[in-house]
Amino acid sequence: MAKITSVEVLQADLKPKVKRTDAVQAFELQETPMVRVTDADGVTGTGYSYTIGTGGSSVVRLLDDHLVPMLLGRDAEDIEAIWRDLFYRVHATTVGALTSIAIAAIDTALWDLRARRAKLPLHKVAGGAKDGIELYYTEGGWLHIPEAELVVEAVRAKERGFGGAKLKVGRPHVAEDVSRIRAVREQVGPAWDIMTDANQGFRLDEAIRRARFYEELDVAWFEEPIHADDVHAHVRLAASTSVPIAVGESMYSLSQFKDYLQQGACSIVQVDVGRIGGVTPWLKVAHLAEAFNVPVCPHFLMELHLPLCCAVPNSRWLEYIPQLDLVTEAGIRIEDGKAMASTEPGLGIAWDWKALEPHIVHRKTHGPS
Missing domain, CATH: 3.20.20.120 (Enolase-like C-terminal domain)
Known part of the structure; x- marks a missing residue:
């Protein structure tokens, strides 16, 4: 069993490198809600999702206030059970974009954690x-x-x-x-x-x-x-x-x-x-x-x-x-x-936390930091 001991919620805002337009909108900003889940063995999985310029603050508020507190003490391997519990916890706002974006950040973190514990790529x-x-x-x-x-x-x-x-x-x-x-x-x-x-x-x-x-x-x-x-x-x-x-x-x-x-x-x-x-x-x-x-x-x-x-x-x-x-x-x-595909354990994404730091506009830790 790999009990979840702490969870960090972040939002990083990444500006597109080129101008992006289509028939109905412009891609203004990649608001990137991020979740970092750490288990009792000290292994951390990082997940994320995105918006294209609006709603990011609402997603992280949903994570902080309603979803992430449900993770503490759970077995990180119970990914399907956790996903369903999160979904039904906010059933009044499903099916909807903000809820799906929020759950995605958690779910991808859990899969990253699972793969890292298994020492296998996703x-x-x-x-x-x-x-x-x-x-x-x-x-x-x-x-x-x-x-x-x-x-x-x-x-x-x-x-x-x-x-x-x-x-x-x-x-x-x-x-x-x-x-x-x-x-x-x-x-x-x-x-x-x-x-x-x-x-x-x-x-x-x-x-x-x-x-x-x-x-x-x-x-x-x-x-x-x-x-x-x-x-x-x-x-x-x-x-x-x-x-x-x-x-x-x-x-x-x-x-x-x-x-x-x-x-x-x-x-x-x-x-x-x-x-x-x-x-x-x-x-x-x-x-x-x-x-x-x-x-x-x-x-x-x-x-x-x-x-x-x-x-x-x-x-x-x-x-x-x-x-x-x-x-x-x-x-x-x-x-x-x-x-x-990367051969490294986890999602295969090598985050540069120093480079990411200037883009972070929200951070909150749940459980021991």
């Missing part, structure tokens, strides 16, 4: 399906970037060994989106993947219209075309096009993914460990998708999603958006366009 503890995952590039595809620069970024990504790139869509007229995608396609050729992402910016009629244009440009997927709470609209869209429909970053429960998969409303699952509530439900979603023969291509948090992608057999792509390299001692290892 991808081995969670499944051990593979050692690497193909990368696609997002940082050069934001909606504000001019077309000529978009092309330069895509060509550069291909030269660096990435297997594809994501282009944000949602310009006022479909012709603008088509012009941007076509310009990239003409330069990278047919044997390179272009992903498109609307960030829930369209109504059903406009999504169907745009998908017809995207088909001829052979895009790899059409991501978040419509608001995530409208499963039926996604069913109709998926039935109208040959373009794979990708969803998941704005879904917060296993049941939501079940509904999409059962109704054939998506072809790609983009479950986000920081928004689904941690590693525990992430793995369940991934295995559920496998049962429907659907690939997993997670959203953001590449450092944490890397071992998870390598844990399951149906992962297809890892999204390359570097952020933690600001506060870690080493970035992810890339070989021939693939991100390779």
Whole structure:
């Protein structure tokens, strides 16, 4: 038994290294709620999640006031039981983003602790399906970037060994989106993947219209075309096009993914460990998708999603958006366009606590410090 003796709650605010915009919002700030769980043997696991600029203080307040006090004295190996107890403790606010983000910070810390105690990397503890995952590039595809620069970024990504790139869509007229995608396609050729992402910016009629244009440009997927709470609209869209429909970053429960998969409303699952509530439900979603023969291509948090992608057999792509390299001692290892899972025990994230310190805006210790 590894009883939890103390828990530290932090919030670190990390500014994006580049300007990030899409059809509905701007990525202003990575507010990073962090949880450090220490057991009676002195082993510490570190977990985290994120927001894109609002809500971080609410997440850490939820952690401090309601969730973290429940951990003290618990067996850290009872991860499933702890997850369920946390979920039902705040059942009145579930299923919801802030609650899922808060639970994710705790759950990832517990998985880090488990792997460290086992002296194994997370991808081995969670499944051990593979050692690497193909990368696609997002940082050069934001909606504000001019077309000529978009092309330069895509060509550069291909030269660096990435297997594809994501282009944000949602310009006022479909012709603008088509012009941007076509310009990239003409330069990278047919044997390179272009992903498109609307960030829930369209109504059903406009999504169907745009998908017809995207088909001829052979895009790899059409991501978040419509608001995530409208499963039926996604069913109709998926039935109208040959373009794979990708969803998941704005879904917060296993049941939501079940509904999409059962109704054939998506072809790609983009479950986000920081928004689904941690590693525990992430793995369940991934295995559920496998049962429907659907690939997993997670959203953001590449450092944490890397071992998870390598844990399951149906992962297809890892999204390359570097952020933690600001506060870690080493970035992810890339070989021939693939991100390779760390062989170090735990999540595989080497935090640089000295570099992180100036970014910390909240800290509270529960139990002995």
